[in-house]
Amino acid sequence: MTSGSGKLLGMLPVLLHANRLLIGLVFVFSGFVKAVDPLGTVYKIEDYLTAFDGIWGGLTFLAFPAAFLLIAVELLIGLNLVFQVKFKLSSWLAFAFMLVMTPLTLYIALYNPVTDCGCFGDALKVSNWMTFYKNVFFFILTLLLLVFQNKYNKIFLPNVEWGFITVFVVASFGFMVYNLTHLPVLDFRPYKIGVNIPDEMKVPDDAPGDVYEYKFVYEKDGARKIFSIDQLPDSSWTFVSQETKLVSEGYKPPIHDLVILTADFEDVTEEVLNYEGTSYLIVMYDLQKTSERGIEKVKAFVTNKLKEHPEVKVYALTASSSHDIQEFKTKYGLTFPFYKTDPITLKTMIRANPGVMKLVGGTVKGKWNGMRL
Incomplete structure (x- = not known):
């Protein structure tokens, strides 16, 4: 064995635990920002079901229990991984979660039924394609978690682990219910306390506006050709249609x-x-x-x-x-x-x-x- 491979093997436990903590903390963060605002998660699931239409559009009544279940599962997986509780079960759950979410977010990125995935609530806005790339990355990490799951030592006795899980579940649902029946303890939206609404609606004079690309279709002698706005043809051509494409979005006030x-x-x-x-x-x-x-x-x-x-x-x-x-x-x-x-x-x-x-x-x-x- 070379010294290089020996060093790599020596670092393996550190890398494995770093992987465990990274996955766990991301699950905890994702679950926490949703648990802060469970009603927002309900609205987002309703948006998804409505956008998918068909049979899904008639299932909006399931948005409420689905939101609570999703949040609880994310928090439970994350906390279990962070504290190394029921590690093998939690590893499989994390992998299964990403196995479902990765193709789902690919579909969302391709067809854009909603503009914001809502994976981090209102705390962090992520584009649909960035969400998909993120999920591919974490799918690989959860796969590594499964491959090397035997490298992790068991820390707690089974009864202690079930005690942890009970506390995690009760605390998660209690936190969600409090935020639902009162108001979110953390407000990530633009109407938070202290905000002056008229000021937040103003657009600065030097703010960039939307940039559009215009294409014009003209016809002559049975042939059609596309022209830009700077290269319009002479009067011998007949206008057919116009295409407008948003190149870059300008400033939008909060x-x-x-x-x-x-x-x-x-x-x-x-x-x-x-x-x-x-x-x-x-x-x-x-x-x-x-x-x-x-x-x-x-x-x-x-x-x-x-x-x-x-x-x-x-x-x-x-x-x-x-x-x-x-x-x-x-x-x-x-x-x-x-x-x-x-x-x-x-x-x-x-x-x-x-x-x-x-x-x-x-x-x-x-x-x-x-x-x-």
Whole structure:
């Protein structure tokens, strides 16, 4: 045996444990950022099922349990690998997980049913192709984990291992339930507390814009030819069609899709956001799914605030129809005005239905789940 190969064999245990820790920590990170915002994971799975359409589109009711199961599995695999608990079982689970996710992310990269995979929640945005490359890399690492699994020594007795697993599972579900019934303990979205919404909607004067490539198809004597915008033909050619391709995307402000409309589709976004005093946004993306107990608490909360501070403004934001809005206001005796906003934007603003957001001069000063008021 040469000295070089001897050194390599001597480093093997270090490399194997580094591989174990890397895989484990990535699984923990992926699971943790989803567990912080379980409702966001539910929305992402719904997006996938809707995008796949067909039979999948009718399975959106499974998004909620699927999200909790996915998060729990990721956290359990990751924690088991980090602490070397039930190592052989966890190695197989990690390999099986990547065996499913790698071809799935290849399909997503090829056909682009969703623009963001959501593998790291809102904490880290990764393109679909980068997600696939990442999964190929970790598929290889999990395969190595299986090949060399006998090189890892058992650390804990079986009863102790099952004790660890019980703690991991209970803690994972407890953490998810807390974030679901309150609000995420870490807010990775652009409407976090402390953010001035109007400022986050501004585009700097020197910001780059979208760059497009234009191609024009012209015909002459039965032959068609493609021309660029700088090389357009003379009048003897007949225009047929135009192709527009986005070459590079320009600057997009952190908040670029917030539009608040009246029932008559009048844009009142600036009026609502630029109010210098205190205002409360009551966010209910779907009135038919709004918690009855939650809206009663919101109503009591708003009534008390208006008694204490009559100058406070209250606006309800929803994506529901005008008919649903009128029925909802009548049913609960609500007098504050309702406005229409895109449902995805409302889900991004606050992970609750109903949710309450406090603004002072357009700056987010507080956010609450309506059920916890």
